[in-house]
Amino acid sequence: MANNNQSLWHEFKKGLWDEIPPFRLVLGTCPTLAVTNSVINGIAMGLATLFVLLCSNISVSAIRKIVPSEVRIAAYVVIIALYVTVADMFLAAMFPPISKALGPYVPLIVVNCIILGRAEGFAQKHPIVPSIMDALGIGIGFIMSLIVMGSIRELLGFGSILDIKLLGNWFEPWIVMILPAGAFFVFGFLVALTNYLSRKKATETHGH
Amino acid sequence: MDEKIQNKPQEKSKETTQPTIDRLVVSSSPHFSTGDSVPKIMHAVILALLPASAASIYFFGLNALLLGLTCVIACMLTEYAIQKIRRKPITVWDGSAIITGILLALTLPPAFPLYAAALGSIVAIGLGKQIFGGLGYNIFNPALLGRAFLQATYPVMITTWSEPLTKAAKHGIDAVSAATPLALMKFVEPKVMTPHLDLFFGNVAGSIGETSAFAIILGGLYLRYKGYINWKMPLGYLGSIAFFGWLFYLANPQKYPDPLFHILAGGAMLGAWFMVTDMVTSPTTSVGQWIFVVVAGFLVVIIRLLGGLPEGVMYSILLMNAITPLINRHTKPKVFGEGNQS
Numbered sequence: 125m126a127n128n129n130q131s132l133w134h135e136f137k138k139g140l141w142d143e144i145p146p147f148r149l150v151l152g153t154c155p156t157l158a159v160t161n162s163v164i165n166g167i168a169m170g171l172a173t174l175f176v177l178l179c180s181n182i183s184v185s186a187i188r189k190i191v192p193s194e195v196r197i198a199a200y201v202v203i204i205a206l207y208v209t210v211a212d213m214f215l216a217a218m219f220p221p222i223s224k225a226l227g228p229y230v231p232l233i234v235v236n237c238i239i240l241g242r243a244e245g246f247a248q249k250h251p252i253v254p255s256i257m258d259a260l261g262i263g264i265g266f267i268m269s270l271i272v273m274g275s276i277r278e279l280l281g282f283g284s285i286l287d288i289k290l291l292g293n294w295f296e297p298w299i300v301m302i303l304p305a306g307a308f309f310v311f312g313f314l315v316a317l318t319n320y321l322s323r324k325k326a327t328e329t330h331g332h
Numbered sequence: 333m334d335e336k337i338q339n340k341p342q343e344k345s346k347e348t349t350q351p352t353i354d355r356l357v358v359s360s361s362p363h364f365s366t367g368d369s370v371p372k373i374m375h376a377v378i379l380a381l382l383p384a385s386a387a388s389i390y391f392f393g394l395n396a397l398l399l400g401l402t403c404v405i406a407c408m409l410t411e412y413a414i415q416k417i418r419r420k421p422i423t424v425w426d427g428s429a430i431i432t433g434i435l436l437a438l439t440l441p442p443a444f445p446l447y448a449a450a451l452g453s454i455v456a457i458g459l460g461k462q463i464f465g466g467l468g469y470n471i472f473n474p475a476l477l478g479r480a481f482l483q484a485t486y487p488v489m490i491t492t493w494s495e496p497l498t499k500a501a502k503h504g505i506d507a508v509s510a511a512t513p514l515a516l517m518k519f520v521e522p523k524v525m526t527p528h529l530d531l532f533f534g535n536v537a538g539s540i541g542e543t544s545a546f547a548i549i550l551g552g553l554y555l556r557y558k559g560y561i562n563w564k565m566p567l568g569y570l571g572s573i574a575f576f577g578w579l580f581y582l583a584n585p586q587k588y589p590d591p592l593f594h595i596l597a598g599g600a601m602l603g604a605w606f607m608v609t610d611m612v613t614s615p616t617t618s619v620g621q622w623i624f625v626v627v628a629g630f631l632v633v634i635i636r637l638l639g640g641l642p643e644g645v646m647y648s649i650l651l652m653n654a655i656t657p658l659i660n661r662h663t664k665p666k667v668f669g670e671g672n673q674s
Contacts, residue, residue, distance in 0.1 A: 296448070300484035309459070
């Protein structure tokens with residue numbers, strides 16, 4: 125039983141660093157680049173993705189023995205599309221400004237490689253409980269990534285985080301940071317940073 | 333692994349960037365050494381930039397000097413810091429960072445804040461050069477990349493121009509904000525065409541080092557004399573701008589400026605002599621260089637006359653920098669004995 129718990133914890137934890145989606149797997153980069161010009165957009169996008177990921181992982185895992193493998197991708201897309209529609213309509217009804225800011229990127233979760241990747245690579249082969257842990261780990265890792273991206277870009281591009289002004293009037297905002305070019309700069313730096321840190325970690329564990 | 337990479341940049345820039353008609357011929361061995369080294373070439377370029385720098389100080393005064401110093405110092409410090417952190421050999425004194433600093437400063441408006449100029453320098457060296465592995469590996473011209481970053485970061489500051497001191501003195505005041513000749517041509521109704529002579533000597537509003545075509549040409553001729561650039565790149569670029577500008581001029585002389593205006597105004601001269609000819613970021617083959625300059629000149633005219641911006645020199649060169657590796661690959665000379673098979 126302890127062993128089981130440990131492996132569940134492992135499924136959860138891997139999404140937070142070892143397989144953190146945008147920076148290590150380089151999946152889901154489209155929303156990562158597109159909606160992170162402010163933290164709040166990043167959080168909304170991350171939550172929507174987490175919801176879809178969780179529901180689709182559960183569903184795919186539940187039906188994994190029924191669906192013939194020839195049509196499995198089509199089945200996943202239909203399942204994912206269902207939850208994306210729910211998320212999209214929920215955002216539009218409850219948080220219209222955020223829904224507007226996110227634009228087409230919520231509907232585009234349908235083709236988000238993170239979700240298809242988890243369905244194909246994990247949920248299809250594992251029971252429901254590990255699939256839930258996997259979805260939670262990857263989803264929270266994704267939210268963390270978006271928050272980090274959004275914080276850096278909002279701080280430099282507007283001088284604020286979550287609309288709270290952190291840098292005084294002396295700070296002349298770097299407009300480039302809220303433009304697509306700034307997204308690529310920050311993304312590149314964060315990928316480099318995660319690679320650097322994990323390489324350091326790897327040499328430390330192997331070195332001793 | 334690291335050891336190998338460390339030594340490579342200098343070797344590579346030596347062998348692939350021997351310039352001029354006589355020297356920029358990519359061929360098989362045997363080769364003679366010309367005795368040129370990276371520092372030697374870079375110091376000649378710095379010397380060639382002196383007339384333009386002097387003109388910038390003459391026309392825009394202390395501001396120009398401070399901008400130049402800020403950019404050079406910030407570029408050198410960035411280069412030093414990054415090489416120190418990455419435990420690479422320190423090459424600050426080879427002069428390439430100094431050139432980047434001077435070139436970047438020369439493309440800035442006179443009243444540009446110094447901290448912003450320093451930021452641009454850090455980006456120019458950090459993102460433009462060191463991140464790719466240092467001199468010889470950069471895809472984009474570092475100074476232009478820094479400038480493009482500043483353009484996107486501080487769009488208002490970088491388009492706030494003032495009259496040269498020589499003109500402001502006439503009004504009895506220190507500084508007068510003014511539009512550049514290109515902006516006057518493009519955005520003002522009725523059209524104001526700046527006289528060619530003013531453009532040639534630099535008595536107009538604009539980036540501190542871009543206004544005086546005369547000073548830039550002096551430096552360019554010196555570089556040609558030393559054999560570090562060929563005629564093809566600068567003259568091809570200017571010729572291409574003039575040709576496509578002339579086509580527009582023919583179509584509607586009232587609306588579009590004449591070809592001479594095109595090559596004297598804005599950053600065309602500085603770009604032609606000092607940025608298009610950058611050894612690292614321009615094609616190595618003759619055909620490739622022609623493609624580079626013709627397309628870049630075309631882009632300048634299109635951006636200036638039809639695009640949203642008044643000036644297109646920076647983006648034209650950066651865009652062509654981006655496809656230079658492709659140009660090089662597709663204009664590769666045949667290996668001797670290869671025959672007709674491809």
